Amino acid sequence: KGQDSYLVAQLMPLAAEQGFFVGLANFTCHETGTADGDGGYSSYYKRRRGYGDDDDDEEVPGMEEVLDTTITVKNLVDMEGNKPAGDNEIPFDWEDLVQQDPFEDAVPDVEQYEGYMGNVSHWYKRTILIIATKETAHSILYAASYALENLRRASLERPGNPSSEDLSFANMLVNNPEKSPATLVQVARYAVLWNDLELWMRVLRASYWGHLPVDELVAGWKAFSFNRVSSSFEQLIRKASPISHGISFVQELVESGPLEDRQLAQGWSAQLVSSLLTTVEAPTVQDVPLFIETTRKQGLSYITNTLIPRLEKNPSLHDFWAALIKNLELNRASLVMSPGGSANHDDKSLVNKSSVRNLITRCLFVIITNWEHGLTTPVQSRYYPYYQSPSDTSIPSRITELAHLCVCARFLDPLTKLWQRLAKAKPLTVQENFRIIYSPLIPQLRQLLKSQKLDLASPPFLEFIQVVLGAYLRFVLGPRPDPTALMPARKLGCGCLDCKELDKFLMSTSLVQTFWRVQKIRTHLEHQMNSGRDIVTYSTIRSGSPHGLVVKRNQQAAAYQSWLQRQGQAKTFLGTIGSGSILQKVAGPRYADVLKALEGKQQFVLPWNSATPSAFNQPS
Incomplete structure (x- = not known):
């Protein structure tokens, strides 16, 4: 004013x-x-x-x-x-x-x-x-919207002939740390309109994968030629994560490009994909089809000499290796064929059959070496001893999955290594190993073999089942206490109501019982039990009213009762292996020893045989 x-x-x-x-x-x-x-x-x-x-x-x-x-x-x-x-x-x-x-x-x-x-x-x-x-x-001072509006007006007033201020606005937009993908698309279009390759390449350097649609990249391709823009394409695609997205983008870009450059672009694409796959550090399941396709085009040496040596020491790729093994098996026939064919087609096919088999075997050994990755060791709760976390069942599931991979690949040798590594996985004790691993694992393996029409008594499953069975009989069931050393149970009461309850306990399988009674009755029960010190002990809980009289049967009786319970559990466990005929087939010459151990007549002796060293020679 x-x-x-x-x-x-x-x-x-x-x-x-x-x-x-x-x-x-x-x-x-x-x-x-x-x-x-x-x-x-x-x-x-x-x-x-x-x-x-x-x-x-x-x-x-x-x-x-x-x-x-x-x-x-x-x-x-x-x-x-x-x-x-x-x-x-x-x-x-x-x-x-x-x-x-x-x-x-x-x-x-x-x-x-x-x-x-x-x-x-x-x-x-x-x-x-x-x-x-x-x-x-x-x-x-300038906001992106202001700069874009000035560029819009300039493109209408002087298309293809930008002023220094127009270029300054474009550079401002590219260098803006808060630039949006839409802004980069607009500047890329102005770069094509102005035939400014340097500006267009700066846009791609400032972009991340997915910011620029394929049609915008193809527009730059057509404007500046493939040889001049391919390096910028590669820089952009290498930013993609996961790498499978970048490779899919490469393929889409090549298919959308000019037909006259298709052969040139396909050669560039094949080299880029191969390079991307050889630099990936943590491939995912989604990347597996790309590895298979690249192997089909470049030959088995690509995956055996380039991929596996870099990845086999990474223990965190279980899902990737499992998917790769499955896909190698599914594509075995196409991988056997030599890329491009040759005069010695039959000879090379035979070589490739062996190479594919060796490749699958190598992958199986890699995944088995790192079989424990991702599994958590279950810890029994101090306050809830019967609780176990859901992860407790993951070990049997993982072992069954690996066994299934070996069965489907028709190559079972790696399972011997798996059994050896499994025997070293001891969360707490041998007894805990059976509760957490072997008891749920045996039925899963049996179901797997049944679905594949395989015999449980065939190697290498037979050796594994024999070792597990022997360890159970020796360390979980254990020897039966000598029943001749036990005093026979007898009644000690006088016939009154309280003594009848005492006698009922003495003739049962229970090991301890507390009688909450007034002093007069407790004294009477104590007097009756004094004649049976060989079979019972007692003590008094002097808190609460009335006080409690704790009656315990002797340790020999308790141990024998505990063994009887383990015997019942052992029969259940052997039932998961199979019926009498199957069990006899699995046990072979040692079937009689199995029965004697189960009946408590003789403790089972390990190893199972002199040629099969046991992983359970000593209890944990």
Whole structure:
């Protein structure tokens, strides 16, 4: 207004000549500090007491000391009424002001006093004139929407002939850390329109995989030629994760490109895919078809000499190896064929059959070596001893999965190594191993073999079942206590109601019982039991009312009773292996020893035979 308008009008031609940006913006300075003296604190109470006083009578005390100052610049408008920064705030420091102390002795536009805390706030609001170089304006002041609008107008006014300012706007958009994929697409289109390869390549370097659609990349391909843009394609595709997405993108790009470049692009694609696959550190199940396809095109040496040596020491790839083994088996016939064929086709096919088999075998040994990866060792709860986490069943499931892979590949030798490694997996004790691993594993293996029409008594399953069976009989069932050393159970009571309950306990299989009785009855029961010290002991719980009389049968009886329970569990376990005829077939010459151990006539002796060393020679 007035003189300011005159000064701006004089400034504009000079700014345009020197290449400066001129605009107006709202400037707010916010100061916070302490109130003058203690008057403000008194006036706070005065105002609180003066409830009926008019607000106009209240005065905000002066600011004694400035504690903090913040400035805000927003609503930037150029001289044509455009908003280059949109609704964004403009980065601004005190050093950017021409007048270094603009509010000295000035009256604040807004004041606020927080009497309780003694804080005073002042706001100074002004309209300021911003003068900046075009470079500063492009990098700091302009929003992406403003730059895009200027480029849109420029493309209509001078298509294919960008000005230096247009290029500056485009570079600003590419270098903006908050750039969006849509913005990059627009700049890529302007680069093609202007035939600017350097700008187009900068867009691709600033992009991530998936930002630029295939049709935009093909437009650059057509505009600049494949040889000039292929390196930028490769840089972009290498950013893809997982790598299978990048490879799929390569294939889509080649199929969408110009027909006259198809053969050239396919050769480039094959080399890029091979390179990508040889650099991948943690392939996923989704990557497996790509490995198979590359192997089919380049031959088995690609996967055996390049892929496996890099990945076989990574223990975290169980799912990948399992999927690779399955796909190798499914594609065995196509992998046997030599790439491109040859005069010695039959001979090479025979060689490749052996190579494919060796490849699958190698993968089986890799996955079995790292079979425990991803499994958690179950820990029995101190307070809930019968609780086990869901992961407890994962070990049998993993072993069954690996056995299934070997069966489907028709190569069972790696299972011998698996049995050896499994025997070393001992979470707590041999007894815990059976509860957690072997008891649920045997039925799963039996079901697997049945579905594949294989015999449980065939190697290498036979040797494994024999070792497990022998370990169970020796360490879980164990020897039967000598029954001749046990005193026969007998009644000790006099025939009264309480003695009848005592006799009932003595003739049962229970090991301990507490009788909560008054002292007179406890004394009577103790007197009756004194004649049976060989078969029973007792003690008194002297808390509660009435007190408790704890009666225990002797340790020999308890041990024998425990063995009888284990005997029943052993019969159940042997039932999971099979019926009598199957069990006899599995046990072979040692079937009689199995029966003797089960009946408690003779403890089972390990190893199973002299040629089969047992992994369970000593209990844990």
